[in-house]
Amino acid sequence: MSRAETSRRGNRPGRAGIRDVAAAAGVSITTVSDALNGKGRLPDATRRHVREVADRLGYRPSAAARTLRTGKSGLIGLTVTTYGDEPFTFTEFAYFAEMARAATSAALARGYALVILPATSRHDVWSNVALDGTVVIDPSDQDPVVGELIRQGLPVVSDGRPAGALPVTAWVDNDHEAAVLGILDHLAAAGARRIGLLTGTTTDTYTHLSTTAYLRWCERVGQDPVYESYPAHDPCAGAVAADRLLARPDRPDAVYGLFDPNGTDLLAAARRYGLRVPEDLLLVCCSESTVYANTEPPITTLSLKPRRIGTAVVQLLIDAIEGLDSDQPVEQVIPTELIVRTSSQRRPPRTTVSPPRSPGGL
Amino acid sequence: MSRAETSRRGNRPGRAGIRDVAAAAGVSITTVSDALNGKGRLPDATRRHVREVADRLGYRPSAAARTLRTGKSGLIGLTVTTYGDEPFTFTEFAYFAEMARAATSAALARGYALVILPATSRHDVWSNVALDGTVVIDPSDQDPVVGELIRQGLPVVSDGRPAGALPVTAWVDNDHEAAVLGILDHLAAAGARRIGLLTGTTTDTYTHLSTTAYLRWCERVGQDPVYESYPAHDPCAGAVAADRLLARPDRPDAVYGLFDPNGTDLLAAARRYGLRVPEDLLLVCCSESTVYANTEPPITTLSLKPRRIGTAVVQLLIDAIEGLDSDQPVEQVIPTELIVRTSSQRRPPRTTVSPPRSPGGL
DNA sequence: CGCGTTGACAGGCACGTTTCTGCATGGTCG
DNA sequence: CGACCATGCAGAAACGTGCCTGTCAACGCG
Numbered sequence: 140m141s142r143a144e145t146s147r148r149g150n151r152p153g154r155a156g157i158r159d160v161a162a163a164a165g166v167s168i169t170t171v172s173d174a175l176n177g178k179g180r181l182p183d184a185t186r187r188h189v190r191e192v193a194d195r196l197g198y199r200p201s202a203a204a205r206t207l208r209t210g211k212s213g214l215i216g217l218t219v220t221t222y223g224d225e226p227f228t229f230t231e232f233a234y235f236a237e238m239a240r241a242a243t244s245a246a247l248a249r250g251y252a253l254v255i256l257p258a259t260s261r262h263d264v265w266s267n268v269a270l271d272g273t274v275v276i277d278p279s280d281q282d283p284v285v286g287e288l289i290r291q292g293l294p295v296v297s298d299g300r301p302a303g304a305l306p307v308t309a310w311v312d313n314d315h316e317a318a319v320l321g322i323l324d325h326l327a328a329a330g331a332r333r334i335g336l337l338t339g340t341t342t343d344t345y346t347h348l349s350t351t352a353y354l355r356w357c358e359r360v361g362q363d364p365v366y367e368s369y370p371a372h373d374p375c376a377g378a379v380a381a382d383r384l385l386a387r388p389d390r391p392d393a394v395y396g397l398f399d400p401n402g403t404d405l406l407a408a409a410r411r412y413g414l415r416v417p418e419d420l421l422l423v424c425c426s427e428s429t430v431y432a433n434t435e436p437p438i439t440t441l442s443l444k445p446r447r448i449g450t451a452v453v454q455l456l457i458d459a460i461e462g463l464d465s466d467q468p469v470e471q472v473i474p475t476e477l478i479v480r481t482s483s484q485r486r487p488p489r490t491t492v493s494p495p496r497s498p499g500g501l
Numbered sequence: 502m503s504r505a506e507t508s509r510r511g512n513r514p515g516r517a518g519i520r521d522v523a524a525a526a527g528v529s530i531t532t533v534s535d536a537l538n539g540k541g542r543l544p545d546a547t548r549r550h551v552r553e554v555a556d557r558l559g560y561r562p563s564a565a566a567r568t569l570r571t572g573k574s575g576l577i578g579l580t581v582t583t584y585g586d587e588p589f590t591f592t593e594f595a596y597f598a599e600m601a602r603a604a605t606s607a608a609l610a611r612g613y614a615l616v617i618l619p620a621t622s623r624h625d626v627w628s629n630v631a632l633d634g635t636v637v638i639d640p641s642d643q644d645p646v647v648g649e650l651i652r653q654g655l656p657v658v659s660d661g662r663p664a665g666a667l668p669v670t671a672w673v674d675n676d677h678e679a680a681v682l683g684i685l686d687h688l689a690a691a692g693a694r695r696i697g698l699l700t701g702t703t704t705d706t707y708t709h710l711s712t713t714a715y716l717r718w719c720e721r722v723g724q725d726p727v728y729e730s731y732p733a734h735d736p737c738a739g740a741v742a743a744d745r746l747l748a749r750p751d752r753p754d755a756v757y758g759l760f761d762p763n764g765t766d767l768l769a770a771a772r773r774y775g776l777r778v779p780e781d782l783l784l785v786c787c788s789e790s791t792v793y794a795n796t797e798p799p800i801t802t803l804s805l806k807p808r809r810i811g812t813a814v815v816q817l818l819i820d821a822i823e824g825l826d827s828d829q830p831v832e833q834v835i836p837t838e839l840i841v842r843t844s845s846q847r848r849p850p851r852t853t854v855s856p857p858r859s860p861g862g863l
Numbered sequence: 864c865g866c867g868t869t870g871a872c873a874g875g876c877a878c879g880t881t882t883c884t885g886c887a888t889g890g891t892c893g
Numbered sequence: 894c895g896a897c898c899a900t901g902c903a904g905a906a907a908c909g910t911g912c913c914t915g916t917c918a919a920c921g922c923g
Contacts, residue, residue, distance in 0.1 A: 157879065158879080167902065167904080168879095168904090169882080173881095173882090173902090178881085179902080180899090180901070181900095181902080182900090185901080185902085200628065200879080201880065202628065202630050203565055203569040203574065204878070204881085205629075205880055206568075206631075206908095207565040207566050207879080207881095207909065208880045208908055209908090210908080212630075213629045214616070232595070232598055233594070236597075236598040239617075247626060251626075253616065253617050254576070254614050254615065254616050255601075256614060257605070263612065264612060264613075266564065267612070268564055268574075269563070269564040269568075403796065406797070429762065433762075433766055433768070434769075435769070519910065528873090529872065530873085530874090530910085531873065531911085531912080532872060535872090535911095540912085541872085542869095542871070544870090563910070565908080566909035566910040567909080568878095569878050569879070569909080570877080570909080570911045571878090572878085
């Protein structure tokens with residue numbers, strides 16, 4: 140009581156500290172801390188009293204002080220790949236946005252918050268924020284930031300299996316090879332004789348695995364590969380590449396596009412060449428966008444289930460942070476989902492594609 | 502030297518503290534701090550020596566300790582509205598994703614990192630992270646979180662003018678009324694006689710301002726309003742509402758859709774009713790998506806310039822945090838951009854819509 | 864030669880919390 | 894009746910920085 144009531148000369152008027160609460164409640168600092176955190180052995184009466192006083196003073200514990208003392212900040216990083224100086228690529232947008240949304244949600248449900256950090260950025264930004272762990276998206280084995288994070292002993296969970304021998308804590312990914320093979324079989328079953336691929340020039344594992352799976356499938360069934368590549372981060376280049384693919388002398392009668400905008404790009408190109416979809420050209424693309432449900436015709440898409448991936452990644456990371464030896468394996472494979480629509484079926488199941496209300500009828 | 506060389510019994514092996522650097526360099530803690538932060542008056546030789554030793558030991562200053570001492574964390578919050586338990590609405594996705602990307606970029610360029618926080622969330626998450634300021638998207642005057650942030654004296658900058666008399670530090674917004682009036686005039690100039698609106702049932706300012714601007718325009722030109730509302734966070738409801746709008750006995754010959762997916766929804770509905778775009782129906786929607794450049798026909802869109810908004814919001818916030826009295830006004834209006842395509846022109850400028858490469862010609 | 868001045872550093876406090884240790888008090892049991 | 898233990902709380906040591914306040918030597922100057 141002798142010093143506490145002075146409440147420190149330089150006390151900020153807007154912020155009440157734990158000392159002020161202790162003084163106002165007539166107890167010690169320890170009792171306040173224990174009462175608010177449910178830690179010590181206190182009678183319920185004291186606990187209630189302290190909580191009441193803290194509420195009345197509008198007391199908010201300092202996050203910085205708590206972090207300094209406990210070593211846990213409640214923050215997890217979300218590292219996104221960069222093209223140029225923009226934080227993340229435009230083409231992966233629907234995927235990334237969905238994934239980030241799910242990750243934010245999952246982190247929040249367990250009391251953590253998400254910090255967005257580009258993989259290539261000035262070092263001071265990385266060291267200026269206290270992270271309990273990090274989610275990295277499609278990390279390269281060359282990435283110096285990821286390497287240092289791991290060296291510091293921070294848990295690192297990656298979306299996409301890590302390139303090289305990057306010793307991440309855990310990773311979550313789709314089975315991209317199986318997904319591509321499934322699509323190719325689906326197209327072949329719909330009557331495709333020559334299936335083309337619209338792929339990227341980047342070296343990430345998604346592009347690499349998908350392309351090699353396509354090439355191996357071609358080899359197995361004895362088809363000459365027909366594909367065009369373009370820098371996936373450039374939306375205009377996608378339209379050009381789609382056009383190139385359909386302009387080839389060995390024009391394919393079915394195309395799978397690896398990136399989100401490929402569906403509309405291919406559809407527009409087909410229209411320019413007078414190709415009817417699906418009669419003359421079967422179409423599938425990898426996308427999370429719902430616009431493909433309402434295009435003419437609706438386009439079959441492959442969903443990578445970014446929400447499930449974002450949730451799983453965060454769960455594994457927080458499990459590692461909190462030291463729970465999860466019974467889950469440290470490598471999780473999330474199944475993809477092929478949403479079959481008119482564009483990949485030679486004989487559509489119904490002539491009208493289930494409009495929300497039948498306009499002409501009734 | 503007497504105590505420093507013991508280096509504290511419980512020292513973590515992986516993390517070198519400032520004490521270790523001081524001991525290894527043979528100087529005091531003060532000298533290390535001054536040398537690394539460029540603060541005191543030290544000869545360059547000492548400064549270099551300390552930096553060298555710090556690098557050799559892999560010293561990273563503790564962000565928590567620095568935050569506790571200086572009161573600045575280098576973190577700014579990004580508050581997103583919630584529908585249900587998901588962090589942000591799906592329909593604003595392209596807009597939000599672009600805006601968040603620009604905000605992340607701008608923050609990073611000035612040494613700050615972004616934390617994503619839902620507006621409605623458990624209180625402990627908010628108080629568990631030390632923020633220097635917050636960006637809020639479309640805040641309601643009822644929002645308890647924003648109110649408390651302001652009460653704590655934190656700078657708050659909002660995307661969208663604040664509802665009610667919310668005393669935010671600054672805000673950035675488009676002139677939604679002018680944008681709607683511009684679109685309606687554009688459609689009328691293209692020959693529209695009865696313009697319909699596809700709007701939302703939510704009470705946010707964007708929806709409100711746009712709808713009232715539409716109603717006032719109708720009153721001015723003497724047209725009966727023709728509009729349908731639906732909950733904007735439900736993607737399926739949009740397709741149903743688009744269908745309803747075109748099924749009305751007073752069917753409009755032009756429609757403006759306030760939300761991103763309305764373009765494809767309206768296009769699909771028009772197709773079901775056998776309406777040709779733009780001959781029978783003129784179409785404009787508000788969207789940041791590039792898919793509308795390649796639909797059949799390409800659809801005129803209104804861009805709210807989310808990248809400029811995200812950048813401006815962060816600049817204003819950091820200016821307020823760092824106490825720079827910016828010469829910019831605290832209220833910034835970002836102009837919108839109408840990207841005119843075939844869907845809103847009765848007589849398209851060219852028959853072929855500039856394919857990337859002429860397929861049939863040459 | 865004494866004295867103010869300046870450069871170059873060291874000591875130590877404070878930031879606000881968590882938590883380990885310790886000290887009373889009152890009840891129980893041998 | 895004394896030893897002992899559970900209960901209820903207080904004191905104080907950290908956590909790792911930043912920065913304010915010195916201290917000490919060298920130096921110019923009257």
